[in-house]
Structures are given as structure tokens and as C-alpha cells.
Amino acid sequence: MSTSTATGSAQLDATATPPRLRVTGDWTLAHYASLERAIAALRAPLDPGIAIDLAGLGALDTAGASLLAGLLGADRLGSLAQADPSLPAAQRALLQTVGTAMGAYSEAPGKQRHNALADLLARIGAAMANVWHQQIRLLGFIGLTLDTFVRTAWRPGRWRVTSLVAHMEQTGLDAVPIVVLLTFMVGAVVAFLGSTVLADFGATIYTVDLVAYSFLREFGVLLTAILLAGRTASAFTAQIGSMKANEEIDAIRALGLDPMELLVLPRVLAMLATLPMLTFLAMMAGLVGGGLVCALTLDISPLMFINLVKSDIGVRHFLVGIAKAPVFAFLIAVIGCLEGFKVTGSAESVGEHTTSSVVQSIFVVILLDALAALFYMEMGW
Known part of the structure; x- marks a missing residue:
């Protein structure tokens, strides 16, 4: 060398x-x-x-x-x-x-120049494809939930009564204060705005009809559903997502148990039971808020307010509003549970899917409410 x-x-x-x-x-x-x-x-x-x-x-x-x-x-x-x-x-x-x-060794290809319009269209296309896949998965999960309900409905020994009652307390009883308070204040605001606008036409008496119509048909169920979409759907996603990240759901399957029956069904049934009751409380709270404003600013006594509601507002308006509650409850619960099952093994994933469940739930609730309003209008209900 x-x-x-x-x-x-x-x-x-x-x-x-x-x-x-x-x-x-x-x-x-x-x-x-x-x-x-x-x-x-x-x-x-x-x-x-x-x-x-x-x-x-x-x-x-x-x-x-x-x-x-x-x-x-x-x-x-x-x-x-x-x-x-x-x-x-x-x-x-x-x-x-x-x-x-x-x-x-091979050098990485040089950075290609991109067209801004093409990139924008590509991102829009990817977003639309993602939305489409999400809706397909949601429909599949709805079918799986209904199938689990049918299989367990005739077997009382497999009912999770303790879990159902616990979730009813979490989604219903614990949500009463915030639902009642919010709808009471919104009812007062609607009455105040209505009286201000209708005063120019000498028709302040119709503020009662405005409050009653809006809360019995729309605001009661819509505000309650949006509140539970933010409060309960996120809780369902975080609970199931944490279990998924900690591999507890895999352990449930290893024990021979069905996660749909154990985790999803009690939450869905709890929402189906509690959202209509919360909607009724929201309607009453909105009417009380509107009645209070009418009594303080329009000299419409509570008794007169009640008589006007009884004479001008039919029961069908209440039924139109309360009929939406089970549909909203089912979709909010299903979306929250589905996003929980999508979580991967990281805390960041739990946060992302929790946010996604809230956004999807609120979007679906508002979309269905708008479609229902158009349908009721065409049917003359």
C-alpha cells in the first residue's frame, strides 16, 4: 500500500x-x-x-x-x-x-411548476370525493346500527339498560340547563325584535304568533339539535375514539362482544329518548322568554299570551316541530359514534375526528331542517 x-x-x-x-x-x-x-x-x-x-x-x-x-x-x-x-x-x-x-442514488425530480387554477380544481375534486366516501360510510354505519337494533330488540337479556340510563342522564338531564337557558334568551330576543319591527305597522299583537310559530316549528328543535351536536356528538366521538386509540375496542372484540351492541346502540337509543324531551322543554322555554318580553314591553299579560297561542296556533305546528327530533337525534348519535370508530392511535386523531363529528352533525341538522321546511311548505302543513 x-x-x-x-x-x-x-x-x-x-x-x-x-x-x-x-x-x-x-x-x-x-x-x-x-x-x-x-x-x-x-x-x-x-x-x-x-x-x-x-x-x-x-x-x-x-x-x-x-x-x-x-x-x-x-x-x-x-x-x-x-x-x-x-x-x-x-x-x-x-x-x-x-x-x-x-x-x-437518483436525484429527486425538480419541483414542477403548478397551475393555480388546476391546483384549486384538484383540491375541490378531492374534497368532493372525500365527502362522497364519508356519506357512503355513514349510510353503511346506519345500516349496521339498524341491523344491530333489530337483532337485539327481541332479546331482552342483551339489552344494556344500565348503559342506556347512564347515557340518557349524560345527554338529556345534564343538558337541560343549557338548553332551557339558551332557548329562553333566544325567545326573548325574537319577541323583542318582532315587537320592534311590527310596531311600525301597529301589529305588535302578532309578536305572540311570531314567537309561537318560530319555536314550535323551527327554533325549538333546531337549537336543541345544534346544542347536542356540539355537546353530545363530540362526547361520543371522544369516548369511542379514546377507546379505539387505547385498543379497548379490540379487547371487546377479543372477548366475543359486539362493539355496536355495547357502545353504539345505548348511545343512539339515549339520544332518541332524550332529544324529543329536550325539544319540548326548549319550546316551552322559548315561549316563556317571548311571553316575558311581551308582558314587560307590550303590556300583554301571561294569560292573554296563552289565550292568543291557544286560539291562533294549532297543535299541528307543535307536531311538525317535534317530528323532526327523532330524525335529528338518530343522525347526531350515529355520526358521533362513526367518527369515534375512525380514530387512529393518536391524540391528534381524536381531536380531528371530534371536530369532524361536530361539523358534520350541525351541517346535517341544518340541511335536513331546510329540506323539511320546504317539504312542509309544499304540503301546506
């Missing part, structure tokens, strides 16, 4: 037949700059017909081997290192390793 400490060089002997490239000196990181200039002068990589003489090669490290790979070509460097007996075993192994690595 050569012990030369001279700076490495690569000299091309064009007079020899065939032309020969003599590689001499130390090819190390310390001489990298001068070696790089020498290689640039030779216009690497060289023609394959040029013979290579590595007999004068001194010290060698990875930096020098990579320069030789650029000069000779990665494949050719590995072949020469394997065939040249004059090289020490360590240098042959280093040259072969670097040649293999350089041969397998």
Missing part, C-alpha cells in the same frame, strides 16, 4: 494505446477542492474506452471514492475495484461500496 501524502491527481495519457488515465496520490477529504478542479478539467465522466490505472492510488476515503465514482462512473468504478489486484482489500471494499451506493 502506498504511503504517499501527495495530493491526488488524475492524468490522462493520450499517447498510449488505448488512452490511459493514471490515478495517483491521496484521494481524501483534505484534498477535495483540488481533486474536484482536476476532475472538472477532465470533463467527467470519461469515455468507456479509456483504460484506468489505479496502481499509484494512495490514501482513500469516502469523499475521494465519491469523486472517483463521478469521474469513472459508479458501475465502472465497482468493476475496476473488483478486478484490480494491485489495490488493498480495504480500498477495493470501499470503492465497491461507494460505487454501489452511487449507482443506486
Whole structure:
């Protein structure tokens, strides 16, 4: 092995037949700059017909081997290192390793220029495809929930009564204060605005009809459903999502139990039972709020308020509003549970799907309420 400490060089002997490239000196990181200039002068990589003489090669490290790979070509460097007996075993192994690595290396393609309009359309298309897949999964989950309900309805021994009562307390009883308070204040605001606008026409008495119509048909069920979409759907997603992240649902399946029967069905039934009751309380609270404003600002006594509601507002308006509650309750519960099952094994995923469940639930509730309003209007109800 050569012990030369001279700076490495690569000299091309064009007079020899065939032309020969003599590689001499130390090819190390310390001489990298001068070696790089020498290689640039030779216009690497060289023609394959040029013979290579590595007999004068001194010290060698990875930096020098990579320069030789650029000069000779990665494949050719590995072949020469394997065939040249004059090289020490360590240098042959280093040259072969670097040649293999350089041969397998490929530069990442340059960043392509994108069209802003094309990118926007692509993102819109991806979002629409995602929404479509979500709706397909939601329909499938609804079918699975109904199938589980039918299978367990005729088997009282498999009913989860304790879980059902606990969820009814969580979704119904605990939500009473916020639902009543919110609808009471909204009823007062609606009455105040109605009296202000109708005063210009001398028809402030119709503020009673405005409050009654709005809360019996729309506001009572809509505000309650939106509140539970934010309060209960998120809770269902977080509960089931945490169990999914902690592999508790896998443990339930390993025990031979059905997660749909154990986790989903009690929550859905609890929502079906409690949302209509909360809707009724919301309607009454809204009417009380509107009646209070009418009594304070319009001199309409509570008794007169009640008589006007009885004479002007039919029971069908109450039925129209309360009929939406079970539909909203079912969809809110199903969406919350489905998003919980979508959670992967991270806390970030729990947060993302909790947010998604709230957004989807509120969107579905408002969409269905708008469609129901159009349907009732066309039917004359």
C-alpha cells in the first residue's frame, strides 16, 4: 500500500494505446477542492474506452471514492475495484461500496411548476370525493346500527339498560340547563325584535304568533339539535375514539362482544329518548322568554299570551316541530359514534375526528331542517 501524502491527481495519457488515465496520490477529504478542479478539467465522466490505472492510488476515503465514482462512473468504478489486484482489500471494499451506493442514488425530480387554477380544481375534486366516501360510510354505519337494533330488540337479556340510563342522564338531564337557558334568551330576543319591527305597522299583537310559530316549528328543535351536536356528538366521538386509540375496542372484540351492541346502540337509543324531551322543554322555554318580553314591553299579560297561542296556533305546528327530533337525534348519535370508530392511535386523531363529528352533525341538522321546511311548505302543513 502506498504511503504517499501527495495530493491526488488524475492524468490522462493520450499517447498510449488505448488512452490511459493514471490515478495517483491521496484521494481524501483534505484534498477535495483540488481533486474536484482536476476532475472538472477532465470533463467527467470519461469515455468507456479509456483504460484506468489505479496502481499509484494512495490514501482513500469516502469523499475521494465519491469523486472517483463521478469521474469513472459508479458501475465502472465497482468493476475496476473488483478486478484490480494491485489495490488493498480495504480500498477495493470501499470503492465497491461507494460505487454501489452511487449507482443506486437518483436525484429527486425538480419541483414542477403548478397551475393555480388546476391546483384549486384538484383540491375541490378531492374534497368532493372525500365527502362522497364519508356519506357512503355513514349510510353503511346506519345500516349496521339498524341491523344491530333489530337483532337485539327481541332479546331482552342483551339489552344494556344500565348503559342506556347512564347515557340518557349524560345527554338529556345534564343538558337541560343549557338548553332551557339558551332557548329562553333566544325567545326573548325574537319577541323583542318582532315587537320592534311590527310596531311600525301597529301589529305588535302578532309578536305572540311570531314567537309561537318560530319555536314550535323551527327554533325549538333546531337549537336543541345544534346544542347536542356540539355537546353530545363530540362526547361520543371522544369516548369511542379514546377507546379505539387505547385498543379497548379490540379487547371487546377479543372477548366475543359486539362493539355496536355495547357502545353504539345505548348511545343512539339515549339520544332518541332524550332529544324529543329536550325539544319540548326548549319550546316551552322559548315561549316563556317571548311571553316575558311581551308582558314587560307590550303590556300583554301571561294569560292573554296563552289565550292568543291557544286560539291562533294549532297543535299541528307543535307536531311538525317535534317530528323532526327523532330524525335529528338518530343522525347526531350515529355520526358521533362513526367518527369515534375512525380514530387512529393518536391524540391528534381524536381531536380531528371530534371536530369532524361536530361539523358534520350541525351541517346535517341544518340541511335536513331546510329540506323539511320546504317539504312542509309544499304540503301546506
